[in-house]
Amino acid sequence: AQTVTQSQPEMSVQEAETVTLSCTYDTSESNYYLFWYKQPPSRQMILVIRQEAYKQQNATENRFSVNFQKAAKSFSLKISDSQLGDTAMYFCAFMNSGGSNYKLTFGKGTLLTVNP
Amino acid sequence: DTGVSQNPRHKITKRGQNVTFRCDPISEHNRLYWYRQTLGQGPEFLTYFQNEAQLEKSRLLSDRFSAERPKGSFSTLEIQRTEQGDSAMYLCASSLLGQGNYNEQFFGPGTRLTVL
Numbered sequence: 001a002q003t004v005t006q007s008q009p010e011m012s013v014q015e016a017e018t019v020t021l022s023c024t025y026d027t028s029e030s031n032y033y034l035f036w037y038k039q040p041p042s043r044q045m046i047l048v049i050r051q052e053a054y055k056q057q058n059a060t061e062n063r064f065s066v067n068f069q070k071a072a073k074s075f076s077l078k079i080s081d082s083q084l085g086d087t088a089m090y091f092c093a094f095m096n097s098g099g100s101n102y103k104l105t106f107g108k109g110t111l112l113t114v115n116p
Numbered sequence: 117d118t119g120v121s122q123n124p125r126h127k128i129t130k131r132g133q134n135v136t137f138r139c140d141p142i143s144e145h146n147r148l149y150w151y152r153q154t155l156g157q158g159p160e161f162l163t164y165f166q167n168e169a170q171l172e173k174s175r176l177l178s179d180r181f182s183a184e185r186p187k188g189s190f191s192t193l194e195i196q197r198t199e200q201g202d203s204a205m206y207l208c209a210s211s212l213l214g215q216g217n218y219n220e221q222f223f224g225p226g227t228r229l230t231v232l
Contacts, residue, residue, distance in 0.1 A: 004158075033218060044119070045159075045207070045223040052218075091158050097218070102147065102172070102211075104221060106158030 002027045002094050006107035013082045014115050020067075021077045021110050023092030031097040034068065035104070036077045040088040048090070051075065053097075082114045118142060120224035122208050128230045129198055136194045137227045141210030148191050149221060150183055151207040152176065159207055165191060166213065198231045205229075 003026045013019035025034070036048040051059045051068050058066050063083075067076045079086055092107040121140045129135050141148050146167050151159035162181070163173045167188040177183075180198075185191040195202055205226040211219040 037223075044225040047220060050218075050220075093158075102149070102164050102219075103161045104149075104151075104159070105161070108156065108158050 002029075002032075002096070002105045004092050004094050004105055004107035006092055006110050008110045009108070010111045010113070012113040012115055013079075015082055015084060017082055018078060018080045019082055019112065021079075021090055021092075021112065023075045023077070023107060025073050025075065025092070025094050027073070027094065027096075029096055033095045033097060034066075034075045035093040035095070036064070036066070037091045037093055037106075038086075038088045039091065039109075040085075045091070049077065079112075084114050084116060086112060087114045088112060120208055120210050120222055122206075122224040122227050124227060125225060126228050126230075128232065130232050131200060132197055134194065134196045135198060135229065136192055137206055137208075137229075139191045139193070139208030139210075139224060141190070141208070142212075142222055145210035145212050145222075146188070147211045147213050147219065147221075148185055149209040149211075150191070150193055151209065153205040153207055153226070154203075162193075195229075198229075200231050203229055203231045 005024045032053045034051045037045045038048045039045040049061045063080045065078045089109045091109045094105045123138045149164040150162040153159040165185040180196045183193045207226045208224045209221040211221045
């Protein structure tokens with residue numbers, strides 16, 4: 001079974017600064033996907049960024065980028081130029097590719113607060 | 117709004133009562149998922165449907181829980197004889213299974229259940 005660990009329950013950052021959220025995972029699979037989801041207060045969860053394990057290049061989406069270290073099973077999220085709207089719970093998630101490509105396994109989340 | 121919708125958004129019930137939640141997925145999405153999120157935890161997979169077929173149920177889904185997707189469109193999740201431990205946010209997600217291995221899951225706003 002896969003596990004996802006987020007060791008930072010809470011983090012804070014000043015507006016316009018950069019913050020990195022950590023995530024480690026455990027799996028015996030070689031092909032899989034990793035995700036960061038954002039859950040704003042009282043709003044629905046949305047996908048921030050996705051990484052395919054077979055791709056060596058780190059994914060980027062505007063101010064969001066990841067540092068994917070497959071051998072270390074590490075998948076951190078970097079948010080540049082933080083904005084007040086980035087305040088949310090962030091979940092790291094894992095999904096197998098292939099036959100069981102339907103189940104997301106989530107970490108416990110990191111509550112990020114962006115301060116003005 | 118063409119996103120995933122869930123009703124009701126909040127439900128308060130007394131222990132021992134039955135409750136039913138509804139999820140309307142994004143139109144034409146053939147996969148539908150249910151997750152449960154308790155306080156301080158990430159979402160945990162409960163079950164999923166491909167069209168009207170329920171293809172997997174988590175061990176978290178006791179025999180008091182039943183889910184249906186009768187016509188491959190909306191889904192209902194029923195909990196019989198509710199217990200205080202059932203208090204949680206119940207999230208629904210949908211995706212379109214297409215070519216390739218990856219299908220992004222889009223989440224609804226959730227139904228928050230409180231069992232007194």
